[in-house]
Amino acid sequence: MSVTFVDIxxxxxxxxxxxxxxxxxxxxxLDEQAGARxxxxxxxxxxxxxxxxxxxxxxxxQLSPAARKRGVVAFSSGNHAQGVALAARLLGMPxxxxxxxxxxxxxxxxxxxxxxxxxFYDRMTESREAIAAELAEERxxxxxxxxxxxxxxxxxxxxxxxxxxxxxxxxxxLDLVACPVGGGxxxxxxxxAIKTLSPHTEIVGAEPEGYDDTRRSLAAGKRIAVTPQRxxxxxxxxxxxxxxxTFPIVQANVSGIAAVSDAEVAEAMRTAFSxxxxxxxxxxxxxxxxxxxxxxxxxxRTVGVILSGGNVDPELFARVLRGEL
Numbered sequence: 001m002s003v004t005f006v007d008i009x010x011x012x013x014x015x016x017x018x019x020x021x022x023x024x025x026x027x028x029x030l031d032e033q034a035g036a037r038x039x040x041x042x043x044x045x046x047x048x049x050x051x052x053x054x055x056x057x058x059x060x061x062q063l064s065p066a067a068r069k070r071g072v073v074a075f076s077s078g079n080h081a082q083g084v085a086l087a088a089r090l091l092g093m094p095x096x097x098x099x100x101x102x103x104x105x106x107x108x109x110x111x112x113x114x115x116x117x118x119x120f121y122d123r124m125t126e127s128r129e130a131i132a133a134e135l136a137e138e139r140x141x142x143x144x145x146x147x148x149x150x151x152x153x154x155x156x157x158x159x160x161x162x163x164x165x166x167x168x169x170x171x172x173x174l175d176l177v178a179c180p181v182g183g184g185x186x187x188x189x190x191x192x193a194i195k196t197l198s199p200h201t202e203i204v205g206a207e208p209e210g211y212d213d214t215r216r217s218l219a220a221g222k223r224i225a226v227t228p229q230r231x232x233x234x235x236x237x238x239x240x241x242x243x244x245x246t247f248p249i250v251q252a253n254v255s256g257i258a259a260v261s262d263a264e265v266a267e268a269m270r271t272a273f274s275x276x277x278x279x280x281x282x283x284x285x286x287x288x289x290x291x292x293x294x295x296x297x298x299x300x301r302t303v304g305v306i307l308s309g310g311n312v313d314p315e316l317f318a319r320v321l322r323g324e325l
Contacts, residue, residue: 002245003150005196008157008189011058015158018090019054020046022159024166024304029275034291036298039172041163044280044310048110050236051159051186051308052076052083052146058155059144060087068093070140075099075128077235078107079309080146085116096135098128104235104313147185148243160190163304164197174201175301178287180308181205181214181257182237184246190306191253204296205250205257206286208232208265214242214250215257223247233262233325236283236309258290265289266325272307273321282320284309 022045030038043051060072071094074084081097088095095116099108100123112118119135121128136143145152160177167174177194179187191203207215211234213226225241232238242250260268265282268289272280280288284307290296291305312320319325 003153003157003189003192003249005192007150007154008161008193011054011151011154012158012161014058014061015054015155018057019158021162022046024163024170025276026170027276033271034298034303036291036300037172037302038291039167039174039302039304040276041159041304041306042278043159043306043308044278044284048079048082048086049309049311050079050083050284051156052079053086054158055152055155055185056080056083056144057087057090059149059151060084060091060093062151063093063142067142070142071095072144073098073132073136073139073141074144074146075132076146077103077238078311079236081111081116082107082114082311084144085111085114089115096141098132098135100128104311104316106313107311110311147183148245150245153185153189153245153249155189156186157189157193159186159306160193161197163190163306164194167304172302174198174304176202176204176296176298177304177306178204178206178291178296179306180237180283180286181207182283183239183243184214184250185243186306186308187254188246188249191249195253203254205254206260206290207257208234208237208286209259209261211238212257212259213240214247215259217242217247218251218254218257233265234283234286236281237286258295260286260289260293260295262325264293266320268292269317269320278307279310279312279317280307281309281312
């Protein structure tokens with residue numbers, strides 16, 4: 001594998017004092033609903049409100065002084081944008097983020113708030129990769145991929161590292177860990193840490209219906225791109241295909257992927273708010289949605305559930321809470 005457990009340990013050392021050690025929370029109320037022992041890992045409480053800060057900082061902190069002066073370019077619909085923007089600010093380097101013109105306003109505002117320049121594009125007619133490449137060439141800047149980068153994957157893997165160690169400290173034996181899946185950086189990195197520290201633990205992912213490219217790719221034994229006919233509530237998980245680096249890791253470590261509907265995701269968001277008192281964005285709730293919808297083999301098992309982010313537009317969240325979505 002391109003990323004090792006040693007890489008994840010090194011990332012954890014670099015992130016010490018920068019990233020939040022998010023808690024692992026047991027919820028008896030969720031136990032009753034799911035028929036399992038449920039342990040929640042809320043990366044909603046991470047800096048920038050999502051796990052993405054981990055990978056971004058681990059990538060940027062390793063740049064040379066000369067590269068830092070020229071800055072970085074990233075393309076993202078939101079959370080990776082914020083992670084890169086904050087990491088760049090902390091490390092004193094310029095950052096420009098290529099974002100879709102329809103990105104959630106809360107994510108755009110936060111990205112600008114961290115000091116990054118935002119360049120919008122039309123996701124239907126323009127290529128964000130081409131725009132980012134052009135900007136990088138103009139400025140001599142480094143492109144920071146959202147998931148298909150070894151140091152980004154290693155940084156995201158610290159979520160799984162923390163999860164297993166926290167469970168052990170609580171005297172828990174994890175039978176299953178469920179994780180949202182977009183491009184696969186979080187589940188790939190975390191799976192390496194989880195399988196190293198707890199080989200018996202089964203790992204499953206959750207994707208939005210219609211954007212279940214990783215599920216289809218696992219079934220086919222090769223990377224498959226999807227061409228969705230509609231948008232999904234889970235804007236953070238709209239990756240058309242698994243990453244070249246992430247997919248082989250997922251193949252080796254992940255036993256399956258559940259596809260969840262917008263209605264199931266919305267119900268999970270309401271449950272997280274009412275039961276856990278947590279604000280979770282749609283994509284961040286995918287794994288919890290799979291659990292609550294009975295799409296995981298969880299009954300009578302101890303299940304770790306990663307809530308990957310909490311950056312949801314207030315208007316959308318209000319509509320979800322009112323049951324309009």
